[in-house]
Amino acid sequence: MRKRFMGIAGVASLLVLATIFVAAQTQKLTPPATRQDNVREVIHGVEIVDPYRWLEDQQSPETRKWVEDQNAYTNAMLDHLPVRQRAFGRLWQLVNYESQGAPYIENGYYFFSHRGAGQDLWSFYRRKGVHGPNELLLDPLPLSPDHTTSISNARSTQDARLMLYSIRKGGEDETELHILDMQTHHDLADVMPRALYLGYTWKKDGSGFFYGKSNREVGKRIYYHQLGTNPASDPELFGKGYGPDTWVTPYASRDGRYLLVDVSKGWASNEIFIKNLQRDSGCEPLITGLNAHFNVDFAGNFLIVMTDLDAPRYRILKVDLNHPERANWKEIVPQAADAIQGFSLVGNRLYVNYLHNVVTHISIFSMEGNALGEVNLPGNGTADISGNYAEDEGVLTFSSYTEPYTSYRYFASTGKRELWYRIPVPFRSEQFTTEQIWYKSKDGTKVPMSLIHKKGLQPNGHIPTILYGYGGFDVSLTPGFDPLIAWWIEQGGLYAVANLRGGSEFGEAWHRAGMLDKKQNVFDDFIAAAEWLIKNKYTTSDKLAIRGGSNGGLLVGAAMTQRPELFHAVDCWHPDLDMVRYYKFTKNNNPPALLEYGNAEDPEQFKYLYAYSPYQHVKPGTKYPATLIISGDADTRVPPEQARKMLARLQAATTSGLPVLLLYDTKAGHSGGKPLKKIIEDDALELSFLAWQLGMK
Secondary structure, three states, X not given: OOHHHHHHHHHHHHHHHHHHHHHHHOOOOOOXXXXXXXXXXXXXXXEEEEOOHHHHOOOOHHHHHHHHXXXXXXXXHHOOOHHHHHHHHHHHHHHOOOEEOOOEEEOOEEEEEEEOOOOOOOEEEEXXXXXXXXXXXXXXXXXXXXXXXXXXXXXXXXXOOEEEEEEEEOXXXXXXXXXXXXXXXXXXXXXXXXXXXXEEEEOOOOOEEEEEEEEOOOEEEEEEEXXXXXXXXXXXEEOOOOOOOOEEEEEEOOOOOEEEEEEEOOOOOEEEEEEEOOOOOOOEEEEOOOOOOEEEEEEOOEEEEEEOOOOOOOEEEEEEOOOOOHHHOEEEEOOOOOEEEEEEEEOOEEEEXXXXXXXXXXXXXXXXXXXXXXXXXXXXXXXXEEOOOOOOEEEEEEEOOOOOOEEEEEEOOOOOEXXXXXXXXXXXXXXXXXXXXXXXXXXXXEEEEEEEEEOOOOOOOOOOEEEEOOOOOOOOOOOOOOHHHHHHHHXXXXXXXXXXXXXXXXXXXXXXXXXXXHHHHHHHXXXXXXXXXXXXXXXXXXXXXXXXXXXXXHHHHHHHHHOHXXXXXXXXXXXXXXXXXXXXXXOOOOHHHXXXXXXXXXXXXXXXXXXXOOHHHOOOOEOOOEEEEEEEOOOOOOOOHHHHHHHHHHHHHEOOOOOEEEEEEOOOEOOEOOOHHHHHHHHHHHHHHHHHHHOOO
16 A cells, blocks of 8 residues: 555545455456446537546546545555565665756856755755855745645846746646745745746846746736736736737846747747837837747847748858848858757857757857857767856756766866766666667658667567657657666666657657647657567567657557557556547647647547547457556646546456556646655556566566
8 A cells, every 4th residue: 555645535545445455466356437427429520429528527526536546446456566666666776866957157156956865856056156065045845744846947136146936836837936035045025926937037137027927818928027016016018919829938138138029829930029128118020920930049239040941950040139130130050961959159159959860969150150060978868058148158968868967067168068967876877778770650751769778688579668759849859867767778678769750850840740630640650669669579569568648648548549459558647638628628738739739629620630539549349458547636738637538438448458547646747746755656656567567577
């Protein structure tokens, strides 16, 4: 029995759990019964029957009882597995040490996150100079007895006097904003109430800040908060006339002259508006009316712009803010064979982050576009440079699937780096390797996949294998160290990561090939990856599991319902699964998903959404894989009713005899909300489920 679920059910739950656990030991355990209400409706001429519509009511007593019974069933099935405790012990070793994040620098201070050994949450510190003592600024541990309240997005004023930060309760996307006076170590009276904030940026003198906020009824808006005033009276600066599907984000220049506003309607394109703060002008259009993406940063009197305008793999432009007309734009870094993933400005130099076959390369250019070489990286993995345009010192970060996260002080004038912090993970990196292969998808498209495993591992047709993917929202899956992967490959397993269409690994064309009516390409890519692993004798269907979360949860849900015989186990967390109704479940965080997936209210979009929607394609009498679905009450981004309904439908439909389980947290959500020990407990549960089902010894 696991302590974390006792608070949900009370004494009655203990009795239920004890009864179920005893039954599990005698191998007579069956899922809790779930009633069907079979709501019928006709949508665009198609009759759809929803047998579990009642589970959409999250707070009903019947739903709450159903959740606690399902949690009890899951723990009764998995608690007795010896591998669960062993996995927890090793995962704890892989995370239970002093950790420190990469710093940023303001006024001679290094600001950074820090978590002590055994601590559940990250605190925030600063240090005067490289060798000064660490000064604790923000400690989330006292904020909640169960350590489910966290702090994030801490940003200092340029004089290092005030700190603006977010407080997140549970795993919600919504937060409160607070302001710390770093001289007195007390918060100011200013508190921005709980809302979905879309970024914030200090005014140069620290007298106030600009912020974006989502209003459920009217949409997203930009406001300005003057310190010491009532937030309810904050003036609206931008956003009037835009609907809820438009996202607006502010960014102030460090010299205090300008405010930029990024306006985005999903992932297809964005626009840039500018406000002259010295003249207190309105927000005027700067880059508008173009069907492309624009990522911008200030460089003195110029704006550096990364764009896919006439360049699907992106290029870099330079815009004179005194003469910003398009005719005056200057290309300083042209499109190349490799897609640009981002850029940074440090020490009057331009650093361009390329992805070459899913591995980072960083090229250096002058502000006129002259090539100045490449950044010397520690290896093949994921790297990034951050800093300020006018300052020589920046920060370089690096990680790979087998190398833990490391951060360095980086000096633009010399190209030298000095170690800031290497996370002391007790992992023998030299014993493991990552190899990249390419395979063909259903339509002939070549797709890369990384295979992470022990050195010397040879295909024998029986390797316990986890296949992971995402494939959406312009997100690249690049190498990064993960204790869960480390544990799996230490046990002799294979962990495969497929770089599916829908991501940004090869530019915007790769993304668009996996969104809206092209979404089936993503599922085809993933299924083809599984078939390649089997054909090349790494594994078999009986030894193959698929894993994914959020958009990746939709991915594994679709793969499971389209090819149930191909996989033995499915690990699906915080998923979109009911693509016919998902747009109804929340109006605050949905617009990006609606523009990536489509909206079933539209008859044409309904056709392709309904064609692959996993929930509608669960068929009674099918032998479905063993399945673990993970979600929680506080997921305000991907509403958890989808997970609840899918779980019930799979339990009723499957004839494979394999378990279909729910791990459901009443406080956690899409943005976390779990203390470290709880995270490791849940990771150990996932791993024990997968190891059990794939027969890993």
